[in-house]
Amino acid sequence: MNKHLLSVDDLTIDDVNTLFTTAAEMHDVQRREVKKLPALRGRTVINLFFEDSTRTRSSFELAGKWLSADTINLAGKGSSASKGESLRDTVLTIASMGVDALVIRHSASGACHQVAEWVDCSVVNAGDGTHEHPTQALLDAYTLVRRLGTLEDKHIVLVGDLTHSRVFRSNVGLLGRLGARVTVVAPPTLMPSGVEAWSASAGFETSYDLDEVLPKADAVMMLRVQRERMSGGFFPTAREYTVGYGLTRDRLAVLGEEVPICHPGPMNRGLEIAADAADAAQSLILEQVSSGVAVRMSVLYHLLAGEGASA
Amino acid sequence: MTDPILIQGGSLLGGGAADVLVADGVIAAVSTTPGALETTGVRVIDADGLVVLPGLVDLHTHLREPGREDAETIRTGSHAAALGGYTAVLAMANTNPVTDTAEAAERVHELGRQVGVVDVQPVGAVTKGLAGEELAELGLMARSRAGVRVFSDDGRCVQDARVMRRALEYVKAFGGVISQHSQDSSLAGPEACCHEGEISGRLGLTGWPGVAEEVIVARDVMLARHTGSRVHVAHASTAGTVEVLRWARSQGIAVTAEVTPHHLLLTTEELLGYDPTYKVNPPLRPAEDVEALRDALADGTIDAVATDHAPHARHDKQHAFGDAAFGMLGLETALGVVASVMVDSGRLDWAGVARVMSHNPARIAGLGGHGRPIEVGEPAHLTLIDPAASVTVDREASASLSRNNPWHGRTLSAAVHTTLLRGVPTVLEGKLA
Ligand SMILES: [Zn+2]
Numbered sequence: 001m002n003k004h005l006l007s008v009d010d011l012t013i014d015d016v017n018t019l020f021t022t023a024a025e026m027h028d029v030q031r032r033e034v035k036k037l038p039a040l041r042g043r044t045v046i047n048l049f050f051e052d053s054t055r056t057r058s059s060f061e062l063a064g065k066w067l068s069a070d071t072i073n074l075a076g077k078g079s080s081a082s083k084g085e086s087l088r089d090t091v092l093t094i095a096s097m098g099v100d101a102l103v104i105r106h107s108a109s110g111a112c113h114q115v116a117e118w119v120d121c122s123v124v125n126a127g128d129g130t131h132e133h134p135t136q137a138l139l140d141a142y143t144l145v146r147r148l149g150t151l152e153d154k155h156i157v158l159v160g161d162l163t164h165s166r167v168f169r170s171n172v173g174l175l176g177r178l179g180a181r182v183t184v185v186a187p188p189t190l191m192p193s194g195v196e197a198w199s200a201s202a203g204f205e206t207s208y209d210l211d212e213v214l215p216k217a218d219a220v221m222m223l224r225v226q227r228e229r230m231s232g233g234f235f236p237t238a239r240e241y242t243v244g245y246g247l248t249r250d251r252l253a254v255l256g257e258e259v260p261i262c263h264p265g266p267m268n269r270g271l272e273i274a275a276d277a278a279d280a281a282q283s284l285i286l287e288q289v290s291s292g293v294a295v296r297m298s299v300l301y302h303l304l305a306g307e308g309a310s311a
Numbered sequence: 312m313t314d315p316i317l318i319q320g321g322s323l324l325g326g327g328a329a330d331v332l333v334a335d336g337v338i339a340a341v342s343t344t345p346g347a348l349e350t351t352g353v354r355v356i357d358a359d360g361l362v363v364l365p366g367l368v369d370l371h372t373h374l375r376e377p378g379r380e381d382a383e384t385i386r387t388g389s390h391a392a393a394l395g396g397y398t399a400v401l402a403m404a405n406t407n408p409v410t411d412t413a414e415a416a417e418r419v420h421e422l423g424r425q426v427g428v429v430d431v432q433p434v435g436a437v438t439k440g441l442a443g444e445e446l447a448e449l450g451l452m453a454r455s456r457a458g459v460r461v462f463s464d465d466g467r468c469v470q471d472a473r474v475m476r477r478a479l480e481y482v483k484a485f486g487g488v489i490s491q492h493s494q495d496s497s498l499a500g501p502e503a504c505c506h507e508g509e510i511s512g513r514l515g516l517t518g519w520p521g522v523a524e525e526v527i528v529a530r531d532v533m534l535a536r537h538t539g540s541r542v543h544v545a546h547a548s549t550a551g552t553v554e555v556l557r558w559a560r561s562q563g564i565a566v567t568a569e570v571t572p573h574h575l576l577l578t579t580e581e582l583l584g585y586d587p588t589y590k591v592n593p594p595l596r597p598a599e600d601v602e603a604l605r606d607a608l609a610d611g612t613i614d615a616v617a618t619d620h621a622p623h624a625r626h627d628k629q630h631a632f633g634d635a636a637f638g639m640l641g642l643e644t645a646l647g648v649v650a651s652v653m654v655d656s657g658r659l660d661w662a663g664v665a666r667v668m669s670h671n672p673a674r675i676a677g678l679g680g681h682g683r684p685i686e687v688g689e690p691a692h693l694t695l696i697d698p699a700a701s702v703t704v705d706r707e708a709s710a711s712l713s714r715n716n717p718w719h720g721r722t723l724s725a726a727v728h729t730t731l732l733r734g735v736p737t738v739l740e741g742k743l744a
Contacts, residue, residue, distance in 0.1 A: 086629035087634070106631060108634050109633060110514065129633065130516075131516075193508055195509075195512055
């Protein structure tokens with residue numbers, strides 16, 4: 001593996017398989033009474049969150065702690081630039097305290113890529129703006145592989161606010177490489193600009209029509225509608241969005257009882273996903289959360305435990 | 312006054328080699344007979360193999376003084392300009408405080424005069440504080456000792472059509488021109504940091520589409536027609552803007568336009584590494600736009616090359632891409648970029664370069680003493696170019712206080728050998744005199 005995990009593109013398929021194998025072992029640890037492994041004893045991991053995210057931060061924090069790393073959470077200052085400390089100064093100050101890994105969440109796309117150029121330690125992208133969230137994509141794929149056995153030739157449908165979704169950007173890069181056929185569904189206003197050219201070169205499909213795509217799905221991943229976007233005129237009303245693109249009770253019936261449902265959370269129940277769908281037996285939503293800790297343990301382990309290490 | 316200078320054997324535009332004698336700030340003699348002009352008591356510059364151009368004029372320079380002297384001062388910016396072959400620059404009004412009064416304009420003008428390396432001509436703000444609401448004292452700036460003729464809220468677009476209309480009407484009284492930074496804020500919001508397209512979609516950066524520029528250019532062209540006034544399109548960046556300009560010219564509407572060196576050469580692909588050096592406004596556009604801009608500059612639809620030289624302190628660029636400051640350096644490298652893109656490809660000859668980098672910008676800015684033909688009696692603002700040189704740009708070698716140089720490590724064609732302002736060398740053999 002590379003020194004950093006900035007993008008799913010940093011990972012080879014071998015890397016992904018290795019991460020999944022280790023994640024499965026870590027998953028077993030989580031069921032023990034004493035969850036600690038000594039693997040990263042003496043290592044320091046800083047969760048540097050410039051943007052709030054209790055769920056991702058806690059997941060990384062537990063992952064570090066269960067591997068016995070010294071894990072510290074720091075909240076970065078909001079960064080509206082030009083005055084005050086530069087991002088470079090902020091991260092160099094923190095990195096110079098003798099840190100082995102920086103886990104960074106930042107509201108600006110590309111922030112982690114730049115940080116990786118400035119510091120000597122490993123950098124893990126825990127979400128950069130609307131760009132990527134690679135550990136989320138890994139945990140999504142890991143969860144689906146456990147359920148479906150393989151992603152080879154599986155048709156996975158991603159639905160929602162693609163323009164503003166880093167989960168989408170990481171998933172579309174990873175799922176395709178694991179052999180899945182990916183279709184992304186959104187109203188035209190929530191499709192990223194230039195998606196035609198992108199989908200052609202990256203090998204995924206696009207659709208504006210969820211009802212046309214849904215019956216062919218082997219798995220469905222609902223993405224959060226960022227409510228604050230509604231005022232930007234991306235779609236008229238919540239009601240209209242739900243009718244067009246929500247995983248409603250009617251659509252759940254079309255889906256049947258076998259097709260797994262994912263959602264990276266936090267969910268807007270009743271908007272992009274009906275309560276029935278979120279709580280359905282085939283829902284993997286809680287499993288995604290527990291897989292998340294295992295996958296992040298695996299990532300930290302492989303970045304920090306050194307060459308040839310095994311769990 | 313310094314000694315007379317004899318520029319020996321340089322190649323004159325449209326003619327062959329000639330000797331040019333400069334004395335008392337003007338061109339005293341031009342001779343096509345080698346050795347005909349007296350050399351005793353005269354400083355001789357061997358110009359064999361060099362091209363003699365009228366001094367370059369930049370319509371669009373940010374000098375940062377007053378307010379951000381850590382990024383650039385009128386002194387350092389003047390030095391960078393001279394090294395780039397410029398003899399006059401128009402200093403944009405978005406300083407702190409803003410150049411929106413006669414006093415502020417006179418101060419910039421006077422500081423430029425004290426440095427004395429290039430003529431620093433202040434641009435006046437169109438609206439008070441660049442707020443886009445009330446007209447600044449356009450007439451007082453015009454009547455001041457600075458003699459302001461170009462007005463711009465650059466950095467911002469005059470969004471309100473009524474304000475733009477009044478500004479265009481008002482400056483007719485003194486032959487002013489409004490230079491517009493064309494960016495519709497409802498289509499290119501405050502988050503926009505690059506071109507909206509496939510690359511912004513993939514990178515998850517908020518872009519702004521070319522149409523946000525084009526709708527303002529189209530609106531302003533119609534306002535120029537309606538008011539019978541003159542509008543200048545700053546840093547045109549899209550093929551659609553070129554189309555609107557072509558149409559406007561076909562209708563005889565008084566519109567002029569400039570393009571920056573970076574929009575002639577760099578594309579939105581530069582953003583793939585998230586390097587904020589390439590964050591500029593308007594943003595770098597796709598190759599199709601770049602191609603259209605080159606064509607438009609060659610065929611005269613775009614009148615001028617202007618640098619949009621925008622120095623920034625390092626710490627203002629050391630942020631995530633979306634948070635970093637907009638802008639890149641340009642004064643020292645503009646000629647090299649134009650030579651690389653337009654001359655090497657045969658799209659412009661050196662007379663064409665003189666047209667787009669000297670004659671036209673001086674005419675648009677109303678700078679009567681600049682951009683003149685190289686003839687006896689004309690002011691001796693001259694730039695000697697070595698067309699055979701190639702230069703690998705080193706950002707640390709810059710005279711600018713800032714280092715946000717997108718050309719670092721690239722090799723550009725041609726080099727500025729000598730710059731003369733009023734017959735006085737400001738640059739000799741590529742170094743400050
Ligand atoms: Zn501008």
